[in-house]
Amino acid sequence: MKTLLPLIAIAATATACGGPEVLNRDLRHIPGLKLGVTVQDPASISPPTEYVRLDYDRSTSDSPCYRVPSDTRLTVNGVDVPLTVRGDASLSFDGVSGCEKPWFSGVPSPLEEARVEYLLTDGDSRLRAVFQNLHVKRSIRMNGQEQAALHAGEAVEVDVEWLPGTDQLLEARYIDLARVGSNAGVYRIETSREVEGNHVRFTLPAMSAGQYRLSVYGTARAGVEACEGFTSCDATFSESSFVDVTVE
Structure with a gap:
C-alpha cells in the first residue's frame, strides 16, 4: 500500500555557510508551485498520517529557497491540516545544502470518499486540487x-x-x-x-x-x-x- 514518506532533511542555517538564500513569499509569488500527497499505509503506522508537500522550481543549486506565510492554511475536505514546515534551507547528512520544502501533516480523510479536495490559501491566494478515489482500497x-x-x-x-x-x-x-x-x-x-x-x-x-x-x-x-x-x-x-x- 502507500508506503512512501517525504524526505525531511536536517534543517540548518545554510545561508550562513554559503547555501541558498531563504525568501519569504506569498503562494502566488513562488515559481512553479506543485502539490504532492503521500498517504501512509494504516497497517504500517498508527494513526495513519497524510503528508502534503509543496514543491517549486529551482533552476540552479544557488536558486533561493522559499518560506510560505505563517497564515498559510490547508484544508482537506473541509478539515484543517497543520502546517508542519513553512520552508527553509537544509543540510543533508553528507553536507549538501538544499531546500526543505513546505509541508503539512495530519490524519487523512476517511476511506471510501470518492473525491478528496485540497484547498490551500494564504489570505491573498486560493489554490485547489481534487483527487479521485484517493483513499479507497486498491x-x-x-x-x-x-x-x-x-x-x-x-x-x-x-x-x-x-x-x-x-x-x-x-x-x-x-x-x-x-x-x-x-x-x-x-x-x-x-x-x-x-x-x-x-x-x-x-x-x-x-x-x-x-x-x-x-x-x-x-x-x-x-x-x-x-x-x-x-x-x-x-x-x-x-x-x-x-x-x-x-x-x-
Whole structure:
C-alpha cells in the first residue's frame, strides 16, 4: 500500500555557510508551485498520517529557497491540516545544502470518499486540487473476472486490471504467484510485462493445477479531477493487491 514518506532533511542555517538564500513569499509569488500527497499505509503506522508537500522550481543549486506565510492554511475536505514546515534551507547528512520544502501533516480523510479536495490559501491566494478515489482500497481483476480460471500446462497471456479505474498504473514492480495451502513457495514472474493505463499484461508460465493467489505490487497515481493554481498535482503511492486464480 502507500508506503512512501517525504524526505525531511536536517534543517540548518545554510545561508550562513554559503547555501541558498531563504525568501519569504506569498503562494502566488513562488515559481512553479506543485502539490504532492503521500498517504501512509494504516497497517504500517498508527494513526495513519497524510503528508502534503509543496514543491517549486529551482533552476540552479544557488536558486533561493522559499518560506510560505505563517497564515498559510490547508484544508482537506473541509478539515484543517497543520502546517508542519513553512520552508527553509537544509543540510543533508553528507553536507549538501538544499531546500526543505513546505509541508503539512495530519490524519487523512476517511476511506471510501470518492473525491478528496485540497484547498490551500494564504489570505491573498486560493489554490485547489481534487483527487479521485484517493483513499479507497486498491484491488485487481484478472481477465475481467473476480475468480479467474486458467488451464494447466498452457502459457497464457494475462490481462490484469488495476482498480479503481481512475488510477493510472505507472509500474508493476513485481508480480507473485503463490499456491494456496502449499509450502511450494512463491513464484515471482519476471517475464516481459506491459503497463497501459490501469492494465498490466504479462505471460503466465505453465502451472500445475490448483488454487493460486496472484499479487501485483504496483506504483500508481490517483486520478486528478481538478488542479487549479498549481503547475501540477500528484498523489502517487505503492500498494500490493491480489486476486485468487484457479488453474484447472
